[in-house]
Amino acid sequence: MTKRPNEATTCAWISLMRTQRLALSRVEARLKEAKLPPLSWYDVLWELEKAGDQGLRPYELEKALLFAQYNLSRLAERLAAAGLIDRHECSHDRRGQVLKITARGRALRRDTWAVYAQAIEDAVGARLSTEEAETLAVLLKKLQ
Amino acid sequence: MTKRPNEATTCAWISLMRTQRLALSRVEARLKEAKLPPLSWYDVLWELEKAGDQGLRPYELEKALLFAQYNLSRLAERLAAAGLIDRHECSHDRRGQVLKITARGRALRRDTWAVYAQAIEDAVGARLSTEEAETLAVLLKKLQ
DNA sequence: GGCATATCAATGCAGTTGCATCTATATGAT
DNA sequence: ATCATATAGATGCAACTGCATTGATATGCC
Numbered sequence: 001m002t003k004r005p006n007e008a009t010t011c012a013w014i015s016l017m018r019t020q021r022l023a024l025s026r027v028e029a030r031l032k033e034a035k036l037p038p039l040s041w042y043d044v045l046w047e048l049e050k051a052g053d054q055g056l057r058p059y060e061l062e063k064a065l066l067f068a069q070y071n072l073s074r075l076a077e078r079l080a081a082a083g084l085i086d087r088h089e090c091s092h093d094r095r096g097q098v099l100k101i102t103a104r105g106r107a108l109r110r111d112t113w114a115v116y117a118q119a120i121e122d123a124v125g126a127r128l129s130t131e132e133a134e135t136l137a138v139l140l141k142k143l144q
Numbered sequence: 145m146t147k148r149p150n151e152a153t154t155c156a157w158i159s160l161m162r163t164q165r166l167a168l169s170r171v172e173a174r175l176k177e178a179k180l181p182p183l184s185w186y187d188v189l190w191e192l193e194k195a196g197d198q199g200l201r202p203y204e205l206e207k208a209l210l211f212a213q214y215n216l217s218r219l220a221e222r223l224a225a226a227g228l229i230d231r232h233e234c235s236h237d238r239r240g241q242v243l244k245i246t247a248r249g250r251a252l253r254r255d256t257w258a259v260y261a262q263a264i265e266d267a268v269g270a271r272l273s274t275e276e277a278e279t280l281a282v283l284l285k286k287l288q
Numbered sequence: 289g290g291c292a293t294a295t296c297a298a299t300g301c302a303g304t305t306g307c308a309t310c311t312a313t314a315t316g317a318t
Numbered sequence: 319a320t321c322a323t324a325t326a327g328a329t330g331c332a333a334c335t336g337c338a339t340t341g342a343t344a345t346g347c348c
Contacts (some may be wrong), residue, residue: 004261005233009269013167015284016268020164021210023157059296066165071335073298095296095343123205124160125153127286133152139280140159142271143173144165203326215305217328239313239326295344304335314325 016143023123030119040067040075041084045109048085048101055088055100084108113142160287167267172213174263180256184219185213185228189253192245199232199244228252 005013028039041067048056056064062072071099076099084091090096101109124133149157172183187209192200200208206216220243223229228249234240245253268277 002262003265003269005265005269006277008274009264009272012272012277012281012284013264015281015288016160016164016167018210019287020160021273023160025210027206061314066162066169068149068336069297070299070337073296074334079280090296093296093344095341097297108213118146120153121147121149124157124287125147125149128153128156128283130150130152131318132163132283132286133150133156135279136283137152137156137159139272139283140156140163142157142276143163143268201326212306213327213328214307217326218304221328234326237314237326239311241327289348291341291346291348293344293346296342297345298342299340300338302335302337304333307331308329309331310327310329312326312328315324316321316323318320318322 016140024086026123027119030115031112034115036115037108039116040065041079042109042116043110044072044075044079044099045084045101045105045112048099049106049109051100053100055098057090057097057098059074061099077107154227160284170267171260171263173257174259176283178259180259181252183260184209185223186256186260188216188219188223188243189228189245189249189256191252192243195244197244199242201234201240201242203240205243223249 011112024039031038031042044061047061047064058072058076059069061067062069065072067075075083076087081088082104084102086100086102088098088100090098128136168183169236172201173184175186188205189204191205191208202220203213204212205211211219211232220229220231224231229248230244231242232242240265
């Protein structure tokens with residue numbers, strides 16, 4: 001069945017696209033200003049830090065972060081080149097590898113978070129009450 | 145003053161980033177499936193169609209669509225090459241130009257909307273009540 | 289085991305984006 | 319009018335992304 005979006009739906013769609021772009025560009029600008037790497041680096045480092053010693057497989061990161069396979073492959077290459085992660089052989093699947101964060105990676109993640117947290121607070125926290133933020137998150141999750 | 149984002153704020157931030165990516169990729173996939181150009185083309189064509197006969201200056205489009213100047217410059221080049229817009233000299237500002245949609249451009253915009261509208265309905269309309277969509281739009285606009 | 293199929297990750301190539309800069313013209317101050 | 323500054327838009331180059339494909343291994347079926 002085909003059904004046209006109503007006014008509210010279209011308006012929500014447009015707001016979603018615009019707001020995300022605006023908010024993201026503000027936050028990315030802060031990171032750049034602080035000479036920190038882009039958010040995608042943070043996202044990978046944080047996932048790996050949470051994963052701890054056992055690390056994560058690239059395909060697990062792909063799913064967790066919604067990255068395209070080839071993008072993650074290249075991002076991992078850059079992170080490894082920068083000494084922020086290590087790529088280990090995977091013992092029980094010789095096609096694969098295991099990514100683990102290094103001490104340098106943890107340090108950079110921590111430094112990035114200092115700036116990132118403030119930027120999130122400015123972009124979101126300062127503009128919504130706690131209750132509004134909760135409502136927003138709930139509504140957004142319905143779209144996922 | 146520095147203040148850390150609270151749980152709700154962080155959660156809203158993450159949902160905003162993830163949900164937009166997911167929703168956008170679903171919609172773009174539909175367009176691609178239908179062999180239609182990407183959303184950025186639609187956005188420009190629609191702005192120009194709304195602007196009517198007098199067209200719009202590139203810098204006006206930049207502001208309306210939050211495009212970087214160089215991106216719009218190149219996008220306009222591609223749209224013009226595809227015969228979807230015309231670039232006219234600007235009578236009262238010889239640095240500038242005026243962009244106007246062509247008949248082909250209008251036709252493509254219309255065809256794109258048929259698919260786009262359905263995709264928005266599936267990505268948003270089908271997942272939220274009208275009231276929820278309105279609330280979502282209001283909350284998102286507070287972040288702009 | 290042997291083969292067909294699926295999954296993991298890398299990569300060549302083309303297209304796009306970001307950054308910095310450039311040219312041309314407009315605007316404002318004197 | 320002259321000059322300094324600001325704005326409109328284009329562009330060279332490097333980085334990144336998307337697409338399609340590849341190589342390597344794993345898994346399921348007979």
